[in-house]
Amino acid sequence: MKSSFILSALGATGALAHGLVTQLLIDGTLYDNFDPNTDPYRNPRPQRIGWTLPNDGPVDGVTTAAIACGTDSTAGSLSAPATAGSSIEFFWNTWPESHRGPTMTYLAKCPGTDCTTADPTTLDWFKIDHAGLNSDGTWISDTIIANNNTRTVTIPSDIAPGPYLIRHELLALHSASNADGAQFYPMCVNLQITGTGSAVPANTVKFPGCYSPTDPGVLLNIYYPPLTSYTIPGPAPYVPGGASAPISSSDTASPAPTKASIGIGSGIPTLVPSAIPPYGNTTRPHGKPPQTTRVVDVPPKEVAGLDKVPPAAVDVAAAVPTAVAPVINTIFETVAITQILTMTVSAVETVTVTLPHPGGSDVPECTPAGRYKRGIYGYGI
Numbered sequence: 001m002k003s004s005f006i007l008s009a010l011g012a013t014g015a016l017a018h019g020l021v022t023q024l025l026i027d028g029t030l031y032d033n034f035d036p037n038t039d040p041y042r043n044p045r046p047q048r049i050g051w052t053l054p055n056d057g058p059v060d061g062v063t064t065a066a067i068a069c070g071t072d073s074t075a076g077s078l079s080a081p082a083t084a085g086s087s088i089e090f091f092w093n094t095w096p097e098s099h100r101g102p103t104m105t106y107l108a109k110c111p112g113t114d115c116t117t118a119d120p121t122t123l124d125w126f127k128i129d130h131a132g133l134n135s136d137g138t139w140i141s142d143t144i145i146a147n148n149n150t151r152t153v154t155i156p157s158d159i160a161p162g163p164y165l166i167r168h169e170l171l172a173l174h175s176a177s178n179a180d181g182a183q184f185y186p187m188c189v190n191l192q193i194t195g196t197g198s199a200v201p202a203n204t205v206k207f208p209g210c211y212s213p214t215d216p217g218v219l220l221n222i223y224y225p226p227l228t229s230y231t232i233p234g235p236a237p238y239v240p241g242g243a244s245a246p247i248s249s250s251d252t253a254s255p256a257p258t259k260a261s262i263g264i265g266s267g268i269p270t271l272v273p274s275a276i277p278p279y280g281n282t283t284r285p286h287g288k289p290p291q292t293t294r295v296v297d298v299p300p301k302e303v304a305g306l307d308k309v310p311p312a313a314v315d316v317a318a319a320v321p322t323a324v325a326p327v328i329n330t331i332f333e334t335v336a337i338t339q340i341l342t343m344t345v346s347a348v349e350t351v352t353v354t355l356p357h358p359g360g361s362d363v364p365e366c367t368p369a370g371r372y373k374r375g376i377y378g379y380g381i
C-alpha cells in the first residue's frame, strides 16, 4: 500500500512538470541556463546569462510584473555575445503535449552597458518571432516537441548593437477557456548584440501591458468549436528593413527553419563582463532582496563536453570593500572551447494568423499596463 501511494504521488508530481529552457545555443555557443532545481543549491552558485525562475511553472497572470521575465526573476550576471542576424536556439527540457499553444519571443534594449541591472517592466520590447496554430491544425508547441523541444529564432540583422534582453515564452492554452486560465512561461536572457545596423524598432510594448486576460489569443476554447485561425498575442514581429511586419490576414508567422550546421570551433566564447555596481548594495527592482554579497565564481578550468558553461566573469566588485572608490576593473577570462555541434532543424511552419488590427500602424496592439485587475491564478496541468 505504501509503495503504491508513493508511486501515485510521484505520478502526480510528474504530471505537474511543465518545462524550462535549460540550454541555449547562441550564435554557435552552447550555454546552460539558470536551473531552479540545482543552481540555488550549488556553491559557488553558477553565474548565468539567464534570469532566475522559482520553478518550471507558469507565471501568476498576465498583468503582474512576473509576465516580464518570470516570477520574482532576478538578472543573470553574465551576458552572451550574439551577432545581429545570427540565430538563437531555445532548448526546453520537456514540454507536455497537452500544453498546446503559441510561442513568442521579444527583444528590448537595456539602458547602460548591459542588462544585469535592468528592470524588464520598464523596457520597450519588440517582438522578433512568433508562431501559433499550424495550417494542419497542430500547434507550434507540437512542432517544438517534435523538434527536440527546440525553438529557433533569428536576431534581426539590422538592429542597433548594444545590450538587449531577449524574452522567450511558450503559452499553454489547455485551460484558456477559463478566466486567467492561459499559462504563460516567459524566460529572459542577457545578450550583447554586435553588428553594423542601427534600426530601432518602433512597434514596442511593455510587460505587463502587452497582453490582456481577454485577448482573443488568451481567453479562448481551443477544443470546441475547432479553430480555423488563432490570433497570437502581442504585436506583429519586427522584420528587418525598418518596417513592422506586413499586416495581413494570412501571415507566415515565422521564418522557415533552416538546416543549420554548426561547425567546429564556432565558439571561442568571449564573455562580456557583467555590470559591476559601484558600491556594495545593489537595489533590485520589484522589491527583490538587496544583493548584499556577490559570489566570486572562479570557473572550473576543465572545458570538455558540450554542457559546460563558458567561464564566468570574475566579479571583482565582490572582493572589493564597499568603501573603496568605484574604480573597479573587471577581470574576465576567455577560455577556448572547441565545440562540435551539428544541429539539424527541420520543420516548416505555416501559421494562419488573424491580426486584430487590419490596416496596421505603429500603435502597439497591446494594451497599457495596469489597466486590468489581477485575477486569481492557479497552477494545474
Ligand SMILES: *[C@@H]1O[C@H](CO)[C@@H](O)[C@H](O)[C@H]1NC(C)=O
Pocket: 280, 281, 290, 292, 322
Ligand atoms: C547593505 O544592506 C544591508 C541590509 O540590507 C545593511 O545592513 C548594510 O548596512 C548595507 N551596507 C551598505 C554599505 O549600505
Ligand SMILES: *[C@@H]1O[C@H](CO)[C@@H](O)[C@H](O)[C@H]1NC(C)=O
Pocket: 022, 023, 091, 092, 093, 148, 150, 342, 343, 344
Ligand atoms: C537537443 O537539445 C539538447 C538540449 O536539451 C541539446 O543539447 C542538443 O544538442 C539538441 N539536439 C539537437 C539535434 O538539436
